Amino acid sequence: MKLVTYKDKRGNTSIGWLKNDGIIDMPKADSRLPNNMLSFIDDHELYFKIIKDNNLEQIDAHYRLSDVQLLAPLPNPRSFRDYIGFEQHMLNASKSFGHTVGPAWYDMPIFYFTNHHGVYGPEDEIQRPKGETKLDIELEMAVVIGKRGKDIKTENADDYIFGYTVFNDWTARAIQKHEMTVPLGPHKGKDFANAIGPCIVTKDEFEQYRCGISREIHPEHLAMPKTTDGRFDLKMTSRINGKTICEGNYKTVHWTFPQMMERASENNVTLMPGDILGSGTVGWGSLIENNFTVHRPLEPGDVVELEIEGIGVLRNTVI
Incomplete structure (x- = not known):
């Protein structure tokens, strides 16, 4: 459904x-x-x-x-974690910011808590933060938790999944670059808008897309993920003002939702129904990965469309 x-x-x-x-x-x-x-x-x-x-x-x-x-299909999530699940994005963004990928990224899925009150839906207008000069998008998928649980194991995580939606992790890159000189992770640069929608697709509908790992998708210069569980062959596309900016696929993900759920719930932490976890940005799914050469920073009037196969199109306008 x-x-x-x-x-x-x-x-x-x-x-x-x-x-x-x-x-x-x-x-x-x-x-x-x-x-x-x-x-x-x-x-x-x-x-x-x-x-x-x-x-x-x-x-x-x-x-x-x-x-x-x-x-927004779930306008009031109980919490909202966002991960960095795609290695290609991690490599691209790290290069753009002038640093290398920390070894710990390969040891565990890394997340931060984003603003679960700053949720927007399809066709909503997204206000560019005051003074921001490098407004960016992030093409992600999100999972919605359907059952309370703690210390969830990867192999059992599917039992706790309710469904999936499109997620645009709007990012103020100029603010982010400054604040992340303090090694605390992103905060205000991610605080202003999280767009989800247009719907939540129940997990049963995703079984038709379930897949393993392909060497064509993960060439040898990229580290191989530790498990094939939780991957789906889903096209992910972003467009700005009708121009295609990114064409990716969710099956290229390194850290899957089940692995993310295990990480989030370990050490006696409870995941609740209505919690949301973001996948992180698919490779090339943000403008910073090309240092804004594929498209200038977003300005008022720009229309952004994120599309994921099997879910639909999430469209927003910058004001």
């Missing part, structure tokens, strides 16, 4: 799932279903059973997509 949060013409907010070019509203389909995504995720096993037992996926859509405004 492709789950969405939306606003109708009367300004009412609800949730539902996509059907062709329309939306089936959950509370309208069955009064036992909730009208917000976090509540649905919390008890999704019960709610999916209601949908299946009552054959609700077969009913007619309540709204046309053209008659509603899609919002």
